[in-house]
Amino acid sequence: MSDGARASIIDGKATAERLRARIGAAVKRLKADHGLTPGLAAVLVGEDPASEIYVRNKGRATEAAGMASFTHRLAADSDQGALIDLVRSLNTDDSVNAILVQLPLPDHIDADRVTEALDPAKDVDGFHLINVGRLSAGVGGGLVPCTPQGCVMLLKDALGALAGLHAVILGRSNLVGKPLAQLLLGENCTVTIAHSRTRNLAAETVRGDILVAAVGRPALVKGSWIKPGAAVIDVGINRMEGVAGKSRLVGDVDFDQAVTVAGHITPVPGGVGPMTIACLLRNTLIATAAQAGLPAPEI
Numbered sequence: 001m002s003d004g005a006r007a008s009i010i011d012g013k014a015t016a017e018r019l020r021a022r023i024g025a026a027v028k029r030l031k032a033d034h035g036l037t038p039g040l041a042a043v044l045v046g047e048d049p050a051s052e053i054y055v056r057n058k059g060r061a062t063e064a065a066g067m068a069s070f071t072h073r074l075a076a077d078s079d080q081g082a083l084i085d086l087v088r089s090l091n092t093d094d095s096v097n098a099i100l101v102q103l104p105l106p107d108h109i110d111a112d113r114v115t116e117a118l119d120p121a122k123d124v125d126g127f128h129l130i131n132v133g134r135l136s137a138g139v140g141g142g143l144v145p146c147t148p149q150g151c152v153m154l155l156k157d158a159l160g161a162l163a164g165l166h167a168v169i170l171g172r173s174n175l176v177g178k179p180l181a182q183l184l185l186g187e188n189c190t191v192t193i194a195h196s197r198t199r200n201l202a203a204e205t206v207r208g209d210i211l212v213a214a215v216g217r218p219a220l221v222k223g224s225w226i227k228p229g230a231a232v233i234d235v236g237i238n239r240m241e242g243v244a245g246k247s248r249l250v251g252d253v254d255f256d257q258a259v260t261v262a263g264h265i266t267p268v269p270g271g272v273g274p275m276t277i278a279c280l281l282r283n284t285l286i287a288t289a290a291q292a293g294l295p296a297p298e299i
């Protein structure tokens, strides 16, 4: 952008509210037509304050959508076997259609082992290797990680078809960067993944018609790193000290600089974050329908 123009703001909060309303309507139809109430079980190990807040918010959103919410708490010193036993009992509980194990887990627990104990059909975060494999192979029918799914929805809302666009993703985590790359390949983008060992990051990022930052480094991405007119999705959530001892959230993109260069940009907060929860509800609904042998609901 030039001549003092500013990027249009991608309003993730509003998009997520609309999606949640559509999910709520689909839940009502599922109840009326098939007597089914989707159920989401969250498992929390220990007392990490941020995880407590996430799980509480997810529970509220689940109930607001007309779904059943269950929370299971285990002490921080619980052993891995107890957690896996709980996961297995939820796998066979018919009132539970979706299970999430809140990360991070305490150091003595191997998160991969726990994820592999999940029934892939109830793996609402899409982390089980079966779901990872389905996404990588592009065969469909799996559950897709919520944050990358939310990013793609925001991009399609802002840009329409994404085919042929060059997408640069900053960050290669299993949670965000890698699944997002698969989703954007599925949308026929040309995809570059850059990361902590990439040489000359800015030379890569400036090529992106789409630039997604998922690194966890406050304001890493400067205005000069962005192709003029690009769509910028800021996944980062970094808690910084604010005024009067209050904390504030900052993304991975220097918003004040980026907004003068990009064509579209997500704010932090109010961008990707709300979409993550909405996509969790969407996955819960999709999982419930699939388990009942019903077609994927229209949402």
Ligand code: NAD
Binding pocket: 147, 170, 171, 172, 173, 174, 175, 176, 177, 194, 195, 196, 197, 201, 214, 215, 216, 217, 220, 235, 236, 237, 238, 272, 273, 274, 276
């Ligand atoms: P992660 O720590 O697992 O991965 C970070 C990635 O960034 C790594 O691949 C690493 O190679 C790369 N990286 C780190 N420093 C870098 C640097 N200086 N230059 C280039 N690349 C660098 O993190 P994650 O789980 O993918 O999360 C990333 C960010 O997104 C975090 O701030 C997290 O809080 C946030 N997040 C937000 C949501 C949401 O709902 N909005 C969901 C998940 C994660």
